[in-house]
Amino acid sequence: MKKITKEVYLKWYEDMQFWRRFEDKLAAVYIQQKVRGFLHLYNGQEAVLAGSLHAMDLTKDKMITAYRNHVQPIGMGVDPRRVMAELYGKVTGTSHGMGGSMHIFSKEHRFYGGHGIVGGQIPLGSGIAFADKYFNRDAVTLTYLGDGAARQGSLHETMNLAMLWKLPVVIIVENNGYAMGTSVSRTANHTDVWKLGLGYEMPCGPVDGMNPIKVAEALSEAIDRARRGDGPTFLEMKTYRYRGHSMSDAQHYRTKEEVEEYKKIDPITQVLEVIKKNNYATEEEIQAIDKRVKDLVNECEKFAEESPYPEKNQLYDMVYEQKDYPFLSHKPE
Numbered sequence: 001m002k003k004i005t006k007e008v009y010l011k012w013y014e015d016m017q018f019w020r021r022f023e024d025k026l027a028a029v030y031i032q033q034k035v036r037g038f039l040h041l042y043n044g045q046e047a048v049l050a051g052s053l054h055a056m057d058l059t060k061d062k063m064i065t066a067y068r069n070h071v072q073p074i075g076m077g078v079d080p081r082r083v084m085a086e087l088y089g090k091v092t093g094t095s096h097g098m099g100g101s102m103h104i105f106s107k108e109h110r111f112y113g114g115h116g117i118v119g120g121q122i123p124l125g126s127g128i129a130f131a132d133k134y135f136n137r138d139a140v141t142l143t144y145l146g147d148g149a150a151r152q153g154s155l156h157e158t159m160n161l162a163m164l165w166k167l168p169v170v171i172i173v174e175n176n177g178y179a180m181g182t183s184v185s186r187t188a189n190h191t192d193v194w195k196l197g198l199g200y201e202m203p204c205g206p207v208d209g210m211n212p213i214k215v216a217e218a219l220s221e222a223i224d225r226a227r228r229g230d231g232p233t234f235l236e237m238k239t240y241r242y243r244g245h246s247m248s249d250a251q252h253y254r255t256k257e258e259v260e261e262y263k264k265i266d267p268i269t270q271v272l273e274v275i276k277k278n279n280y281a282t283e284e285e286i287q288a289i290d291k292r293v294k295d296l297v298n299e300c301e302k303f304a305e306e307s308p309y310p311e312k313n314q315l316y317d318m319v320y321e322q323k324d325y326p327f328l329s330h331k332p333e
Contacts, residue, residue, distance in 0.1 A: 001220035002054060004213060006280045009271055010289070012054075012212055016046040016268045018293045019071035022080060025297050026070065026087060030247050034305075035087045039101050040068040044210075044242040047267030048174055049075050051215025052142060055223055060137065064112040064125045065144035067102035068174075072144075077109040080296065081303040090307035097310045098318065110139075119145060119152030122171070126162045126232075129169035140168045140226040142219070148179025150193050159200045159234065166231035170222045173234075174209065176241045181253040197234030209237030210265045242266075 023041045030039050042049075045068075052063075053075050065072055070087070074080045078094060086093025087101050094104050102116040112128060115121040125143025132139040149155065150173050162169055173193050177184060184191050197204025203225065208214040215237065222233035240262040244251045263269075275281050281289070 001217055004054070004216065006278070008054065009275050009278075009280055012050045013268065013271045013275060013286075014289045014293065015053075015075065016050055016212075016271065017290065018080075018296060019046050019049070019074065020268060021293050021297045022074070022084070022300065023070060025301055026084070027243070027247065029088075029301070035101065036089065037100055037102075038067070039087075039247045040245065041243045041247075042068050042071050042241070044262065044266070045174060045176060045239045046071070047212040047270075048144075048172075048209045048215055048237045048239055050267070050271075051212035051217075052172075052219055054212070054216040055219035056140075056142065057223075058110075060110070060139040061223070062110040062112060062128055062132075062139060062141040063144070064121045064128065064141065065114065066118070066121055066146055066149065067114065067116050068146070069102065069104050069114040073104050073106050073109065073111040073114075076106065076111045078104075078106045078111065081300045084300040084304040085307050088304040088307070089309060090304055091310040091314070092303070092307040096314060096318065098314070119149040119154045121145065122149065122152070122154045123158045125171070126158045126167050126169050129162070129167040129226075129232075130165065133165070133168055138227060140170065140223050142170050142172060142223075144172045144174055146179065147173055147175040147177070147184050147193055148182070148187070149173075150175075150196065151179075151187055155196070159197065159202060159232070162232040163200045163202050166229060168226035168229070169232045170219065170226060171232060171234045172219075173236045174239055175236050176239050178241075178245065178253065180245045181249065181251075183253070192236070194234060194236035200234075202232055202234050204234040204236075206236045206238055209239030210262075210267050211270060212267060 020043055023043060029035050049072055070083055074083055082094050083104055086095055086099055086104055089097040091097050094106055102114055104114040122145055125141050129141040175193055194204045194206050207218040218235055
């Protein structure tokens with residue numbers, strides 16, 4: 001595993017702080033109806049992404065996830081201004097304003113969504129890994145899903161083929177305790193989701209998803225295994241979300257006391273405590289990081305606010321990649 005240095009801790013703090021504040025801003029503008037539709041926030045789960053990015057080779061490895069997908073592309077290198085513009089439905093967004101909250105994509109940065117159908121991304125992740133193996137690209141795909149999607153048949157079909165073909169994929173369950181509002185204990189006879197891998201003789205195990213170091217360690221091992229050609233790994237990241245399933249979630253299924261208890265192990269706080277304990281940064285330097293984060297969030301908001309909405313014709317222009325598609329009987333005005 002790549003060494004975890006002072007610089008890594010400072011980057012983790014700045015990145016996770018930015019992801020948190022970026023989504024806090026989204027929550028605020030959602031209430032103002034500037035962002036429409038559904039909005040699923042990642043608050044509390046940032047350590048999973050921070051640790052993952054540390055373990056990855058961002059020059060070739062790939063990522064695919066479900067609809068809680070705003071900060072992952074930012075971590076992969078996508079301009080956060082374009083991500084916010086996409087949520088606003090603006091033409092400067094990552095999908096020109098036509099994907100919205102659940103469908104952020106960037107082929108350039110090897111981020112393949114953003115999928116609104118529960119579990120829909122699971123076979124796609126192994127399909128990407130299959131192509132990489134076929135073309136000898138030496139790349140590994142990280143496929144993320146929630147604990148609710150672990151009950152989808154697509155997971156089991158995918159795990160079977162991934163093991164059979166020894167695909168370079170890591171399948172990661174972000175177990176935040178609730179599938180929408182249904183606790184893990186109410187969806188299956190077991191609560192250790194990682195044990196599903198045992199049925200396929202797939203390397204598997206639980207990981208502390210609130211600690212980026214533990215995530216980085218587990219994923220470094222899994223990615224190395226996949227890159228060697230030894231096949232997939234199935235990991236259960238035990239994490240927690242501080243906000244509801246989506247912005248319309250009243251959260252009647254859990255207590256405020258439970259949420260507050262998990263806030264005691266907030267990944268951002270954990271990283272900040274290490275920084276302070278080891279004197280990696282002074283109070284002034286930490287304040288400077290916080291100011292940079294705040295300024296960048298404001299810049300993203302300003303960019304999204306000032307960007308134009310798409311023209312009507314874009315609805316038709318983006319249906320076919322081929323400009324002279326031969327089966328069109330007429331061209332819309």
